[in-house]
Amino acid sequence: MFAIFTKIKDRIEAFLNEKNLVTDCLNKIEEKTGIKKRYLVLGAAGVTGAYLLFGYGASLLCNLIGFVYPAYFSIKAIESPGKEDDTQWLTYWVIYGFFSVGEFFSDIFLHWFPFYYVCKCLFLLWCMAPVSWNGSQILYRRVVRPLFLKHEATLDGMVNDISGKAMTAAENVTREVLHTLVRNRTISPADPEAKRLTTSAPTEPTVD
Structure with a gap:
């Protein structure tokens, strides 16, 4: 468990040291307030968690969390020469697509549950976590891939038809x-x- 938080912390530190729009804004806020960027990020994460619990429009915020960060790193993966990160984020988007379709039919019941959007956000964060056994990798290997290989010929015929x-x-x-x-x-x-x-x-x- 400690190793997971260490990897997440290293990924956040690497992101904060990059040159992009978010870090530029954080640098300006840090200069004006004197608060370090890491504390600003922790504060923003705390506010986000509280908003997911009690705020209006938590569904939109949760979907943005599950989309913006992966979209950013997906673009970086496309522009990078390596293939490993491409596979990682393609796997995430496959699981995200299946999850979105399933949520469409179950959302009318599930969104009434307490802490639903917090659980959904934690699930999406697990799917994009910078570890080899994150949610998207596990669900793809154990659920999606076996089903696809079993019915690949039938699915190809349907798609071609x-x-x-x-x-x-x-x-x-x-x-x-x-x-x-x-x-x-x-x-x-x-x-x-x-x-x-x-x-x-x-x-x-x-x-x-």
């Missing part, structure tokens, strides 16, 4: 719209797309 039907429907709608525009002279028949449409469209039978 849906994609094919969607593309066919889009092509049919586009063809009908262009054909209507050509018939109504909204676009010129000399237009390349219109020529392709009229030549590919079926001809009506003639009666002698």
